[in-house]
Amino acid sequence: MSLTGIGVLLMGIAFLVGSIFLARTLNNLSKVLSGVDKTVERLPDQLDDVMKETGQLLNHSNDTLADVNKKIAALSPLFYILGDIGESSRKLSSSLVDVTMSMKKDTNEGKDMTRRQDLGGLYGALALGYYFKEKRKALKEIDKDEISA
Template structure:
């Protein structure tokens, strides 16, 4: 054999090895494409199922929304009543705040008069004697009550 024959033999063996590798790769690719083909064939049925379920969910959502709207319509008068009560209580509280501010001003005016007239001691003595009188009556009533038993 000559060198040309040996070179051709080596090229032939390399070509055979490459052919086997390419054949196996193409065979695996054919299996993958068969799997894709099966998946694509199932796709329309799966999409039909998904669309049917979506339509069902949308129908149920529409029914639920209609039910919620009906319940809100039923509760609306209650919310109006609660709003009216809140507004009334706000007006009442506002009136009480105005009255309290007026009383505070009147009390401060009276305090100013007492301080200017130096009547603080006199008012204190009157208040103390009133307190003692009330206390004495309460103690007497308690003694009478225990004596009756």
């Protein structure tokens, strides 16, 4: 064999090895593409199932939300009542603070007056009793106004 024949033989062997490698690679690629084809064929059915489940989930969520809204609506009057009670107690406590502050101011004024005029004990006690009587009348009138309001 000549050198040309040996070269052609080596090229033939290289071509055969390359062809075998290429055939195996193409065969594996064919299997992968076949699997992708099967997956793509099942995809519309799977998407239909997912869409049905999503629709059911949204329907159940809407039902749950409607139920929660009904229950909150049923509890709303309770919250309004609690708010009214809090507002009433705030008004009552603020009016009590006002009465207490005015009593404190008036008793201090009476105390100063008795000291200035040096009237002392009995007259001071009578003045204090009269003051409490007048304040009681004023408180009763305030209570009547709040009850009628």
